[in-house]
Amino acid sequence: MSRVDKDTIIRAAEEVIREKGARKLTLDAVAAQCGLSKGGLLHHFRTKQALLKAMLESAIEQEEAIRLECGEGPGSELAARVQCMFALMENDEGLPRSLIAAVAEDPSLLEPIKAKEARVRREVCDQSGDPELALLLLSAARGIFLGRVLGVMEPGDPAIDRLRERLLAMCKELD
């Protein structure tokens, strides 16, 4: 029986990034955050890379879970993905933080995300009668999302809500 499981550690790592920035994501900081010694932390993740990788995988899982929630109705894949991205923004969880840390540490860690992203694009295109417009709308959603990840766009901006409505309307129109 473990008192601290891997998921707790991943959350702690995300918290460190949130508080101190991606550059300060050190093993010591993570260990301190979840009340563990560095030795204990390294017992769960043998290297820092392993921790980063687990963070990304966890983030992807979370995203896919939200995606399923958004796609229950008869809407298209595109609409579901757009909704999913906005949902992801509301409770800014692991993915954004992990993304930044990973790309700073070792861009090759993003390979799984790259693959997932390509798959989503293909699905969205295949399903739509106007693949280019579909891709364009998807890109717009990602632009807003990544803008928030980088902190370039304000969280509470009312324009975001209006953009979401407009985006979703255009998605429906496309179907």
Added chain:
Amino acid sequence: MSRVDKDTIIRAAEEVIREKGARKLTLDAVAAQCGLSKGGLLHHFRTKQALLKAMLESAIEQEEAIRLECGEGPGSELAARVQCMFALMENDEGLPRSLIAAVAEDPSLLEPIKAKEARVRREVCDQSGDPELALLLLSAARGIFLGRVLGVMEPGDPAIDRLRERLLAMCKELD
């Protein structure tokens, strides 16, 4: 007369990020890259933060220069900005790399970019008869751009070209 000027150092820093990743952007690495001792480097930039800040400012300048090139004709601000972003992608210069390094090091360094981004959005909105659609198109361009910055989207993807054409067409339609 200096044998190595600040601009050379900034370019060297960008090169380091390109070759080794944002995390490896160290003073030693930058000094080595531009054939300077660390002491010499620190003579030009007293702290690492100062170097980062200068990198961002330089990147913004470059972007504004490209923006002016793109906006010579009668096109709207929106069209010019979209064109500018695609031009920025073709010769992937400092801005993308600097962005990642800065956000990893200290997100508050992005403040100038945030301000500039907000200003652009305002201009684009003010000029357009359909501000939301304009913002949406701008977001799409940024989504593609940031997707490339993070390495999530392939550089040579032909879809990018098609997306650019479509985006520009929609911009013209909006005018």
Added chain:
DNA sequence: CAAAACCAACCAACTGGTCGGTATGGTAGC
């Protein structure tokens, strides 16, 4: 000459990672 540009040696703090050891809880044999 005086200032600016530059260098080499150095430093303290931090980094990821190793290592020997301890605490705990389960399990098999008696």
Added chain:
DNA sequence: GCTACCATACCGACCAGTTGGTTGGTTTTG
């Protein structure tokens, strides 16, 4: 029940290499 054994979780000291930054001196240039 008790003992011997073992695996897992965890600790804390330690290490070598790296980091940003300092200092004191040397070269270059106007």
